[in-house]
Amino acid sequence: MSLAKSLSDALQRKPVCHCLEKVVDDRGRDPSGGWLTRISGGRPAVLYSAGVGRRPPRRGSPLHLPTFDYRRPQSLAQALGWLAEFGPRAAVLAGGTDLLIALRQRLLRPELLVGIGALAELQGVQPCADGALRLGAGTPLTTLVEDPLLRVRLPALAAALQSVGSRHVRNVATLGGNLNLPTRCWYVNQGEAWRQARPPCLKTGGDVCHVIRSARECFALQSSDGAVALLALGARLELARAAAVREVALDDFYRNDGLAPTTLDAGELVTAVYVPVTPLRSTFLKIAPRTGLDYGLGTVAAAVAGSNRRVTAARIVLGSIGSWPVRLRGAERIVAEGGLEPATIEAAAEAARADLGELTNLYSTAGDKRRLARVLVRRALAALRRQPEAQAA
Amino acid sequence: MNRRFIRLTVNGDTHELAVAPQETLVEVLRDRLGLTGTKRGCTSGACGVCTINDETGRALLACLALAVEWDGRAITTIEGVAVDGQLTPLQQAFWECGAVQCGYCTPGLVMTARALLLGNPRADAHAIDEALAGTLCRCTGHIKVKQAVAKAVADLAAAGNGTTGDGPQG
Numbered sequence: 001m002s003l004a005k006s007l008s009d010a011l012q013r014k015p016v017c018h019c020l021e022k023v024v025d026d027r028g029r030d031p032s033g034g035w036l037t038r039i040s041g042g043r044p045a046v047l048y049s050a051g052v053g054r055r056p057p058r059r060g061s062p063l064h065l066p067t068f069d070y071r072r073p074q075s076l077a078q079a080l081g082w083l084a085e086f087g088p089r090a091a092v093l094a095g096g097t098d099l100l101i102a103l104r105q106r107l108l109r110p111e112l113l114v115g116i117g118a119l120a121e122l123q124g125v126q127p128c129a130d131g132a133l134r135l136g137a138g139t140p141l142t143t144l145v146e147d148p149l150l151r152v153r154l155p156a157l158a159a160a161l162q163s164v165g166s167r168h169v170r171n172v173a174t175l176g177g178n179l180n181l182p183t184r185c186w187y188v189n190q191g192e193a194w195r196q197a198r199p200p201c202l203k204t205g206g207d208v209c210h211v212i213r214s215a216r217e218c219f220a221l222q223s224s225d226g227a228v229a230l231l232a233l234g235a236r237l238e239l240a241r242a243a244a245v246r247e248v249a250l251d252d253f254y255r256n257d258g259l260a261p262t263t264l265d266a267g268e269l270v271t272a273v274y275v276p277v278t279p280l281r282s283t284f285l286k287i288a289p290r291t292g293l294d295y296g297l298g299t300v301a302a303a304v305a306g307s308n309r310r311v312t313a314a315r316i317v318l319g320s321i322g323s324w325p326v327r328l329r330g331a332e333r334i335v336a337e338g339g340l341e342p343a344t345i346e347a348a349a350e351a352a353r354a355d356l357g358e359l360t361n362l363y364s365t366a367g368d369k370r371r372l373a374r375v376l377v378r379r380a381l382a383a384l385r386r387q388p389e390a391q392a393a
Numbered sequence: 394m395n396r397r398f399i400r401l402t403v404n405g406d407t408h409e410l411a412v413a414p415q416e417t418l419v420e421v422l423r424d425r426l427g428l429t430g431t432k433r434g435c436t437s438g439a440c441g442v443c444t445i446n447d448e449t450g451r452a453l454l455a456c457l458a459l460a461v462e463w464d465g466r467a468i469t470t471i472e473g474v475a476v477d478g479q480l481t482p483l484q485q486a487f488w489e490c491g492a493v494q495c496g497y498c499t500p501g502l503v504m505t506a507r508a509l510l511l512g513n514p515r516a517d518a519h520a521i522d523e524a525l526a527g528t529l530c531r532c533t534g535h536i537k538v539k540q541a542v543a544k545a546v547a548d549l550a551a552a553g554n555g556t557t558g559d560g561p562q563g
């Protein structure tokens with residue numbers, strides 16, 4: 001009997017039983033002709049589970065994932081090749097802490113998942129020749145949060161990543177996944193059955209928005225905490241696709257558009273994040289219903305170079321408030337011109353409200369968001385003022 | 394169906410399984426291996442009842458992990474914690490503090506706390522809070538759970554044993 005035939009026999013032995021296919025059949029014979037037992041190595045494999053799981057999982061139930069193919073690339077080049085070949089029919093799977101939920105909710109139906117989690121090219125924190133830090137896009141958040149260099153040089157980033165989800169989530173979630181987090185809203189990020197109670201929205205193929213009835217655009221929120229911190233730190237991204245690599249400032253990566261929140265091209269991967277470590281002080285704050293697990297109702301990251309009296313550069317960014325992380329350029333100018341003094345901090349906090357422009361009532365009212373912005377900016381700048389200036393050399 | 398073989402070590406036993414790409418670890422553990430100690434809860438990362446530990450003792454959620462990605466790897470589930478039927482000091486502390494109400498979240502809480510103690514045997518109240526975030530007890534029994542973990546830290550320190558006291562990883 002051919003190997004393929006005996007394997008397929010082994011798999012089909014019990015057509016309704018989805019529990020572990022037996023390596024040894026009822027009479028103690030190995031239907032694979034010994035192959036299965038051999039690949040289990042020295043230690044005997046547990047051969048089958050008796051009795052349990054006889055009921056096949058109900059496919060299509062919202063508890064289960066839809067069907068897809070899965071491939072694990074051995075190199076970055078291989079991953080990029082598959083992404084180019086499959087185009088929009090493929091999705092990138094990193095830590096999966098967001099993508100698997102989106103799949104369960106049937107927000108996308110890729111034919112193929114390309115699992116980039118273990119690619120060596122995407123791992124780790126390395127100092128570069130120019131002093132910047134190179135953060136591999138596949139590095140788990142826990143690794144980044146615990147990195148001593150990152151904690152000391154980029155406190156805003158360490159705090160932002162520490163605030164993501166729970167420890168369980170951070171242990172597998174990656175930086176690249178965090179930066180590519182889709183925008184969220186209270187209509188679309190639900191199970192399929194919930195969504196089907198209403199006609200599809202702009203994001204799901206319809207022509208209405210259920211959050212803002214009059215809108216012809218999608219205003220879903222960008223809630224990536226890493227994005228807010230990295231934008232304040234002036235980070236750049238390295239993007240790769242089959243046979244091409246480009247670099248883009250994070251400022252040019254995000255778009256104020258709930259449907260297409262980044263400028264990432266189809267078939268392209270974020271491979272690394274470069275963060276300059278020019279001496280600067282930075283901080284990140286998040287206001288959320290609970291300290292653990294929740295997305296922010298509003299987040300802020302701020303970074304300044306110089307002393308409290310003479311600030312030479314300032315970047316202030318708000319997150320979870322619009323469809324992109326919002327740079328508060330008016331507030332930045334006030335701090336850059338007037339320093340980190342109590343009066344300028346107050347003025348910058350006031351200016352933040354104006355910098356925000358139009359806001360939606362998604363998740364919290366526009367009025368609340370404006371008040372929150374003022375409080376966040378005030379607290380962040382006050383925290384920076386308290387940080388030792390020596391660090392600002 | 395588009396299945397493939399994976400080799401997964403659970404609590405020291407190596408299993409050869411043919412899995413479909415869309416099968417998650419929690420489905421494999423419960424529906425195929427009969428290890429129903431790991432619970433299926435929200436299946437969206439927000440309740441922590443499916444928590445298991447990896448080779449390095451880190452906590453992760455079995456509902457957000459594809460089994461195909463775990464080929465060649467080793468995990469510990471709640472069934473692999475007690476040694477020869479003897480509760481570990483951590484489990485004993487849960488027992489003595491009454492940190493169990495209906496019990497549904499208990500395996501996830503024990504695996505979460507186990508990961509904490511393996512990584513930080515001297516965890517203080519803040520570290521305990523931080524580690525337990527992401528697990529939900531819907532009977533709202535979190536106070537006793539926190540007391541139990543703190544007791545386990547103290548008991549292990551008193552015993553001069555900075556580990557969770559259970560068998561080898563994996």
Ligand SMILES: Cc1cc2nc3c(=O)[nH]c(=O)nc-3n(C[C@H](O)[C@H](O)[C@H](O)COP(=O)(O)OP(=O)(O)OC[C@H]3O[C@@H](n4cnc5c(N)ncnc54)[C@H](O)[C@@H]3O)c2cc1C
Nearest residue numbers: 094095096097098099165174176177178180224225270438
């Ligand atoms: C309970 C819970 C709470 C959460 N709380 C927060 C929170 O507070 N703040 C927050 O920011 N996030 C939060 N998240 C969302 C998510 O866990 C994180 O953003 C995480 O960092 C995503 O990383 P991942 O590797 O798991 O991404 P995946 O789920 O693997 O991928 C997410 C998206 O990014 C794409 N992608 C992944 N890697 C790359 C890459 N290298 N290049 C291009 N595209 C890529 C994927 O195709 C997918 O569309 C939470 C998730 C859960 C389950």
Ligand code: SF4
Nearest residue numbers: 185201209210218220
């Ligand atoms: S905000 Fe965007 S995703 Fe949400 S209902 Fe409106 S169009 Fe759809």
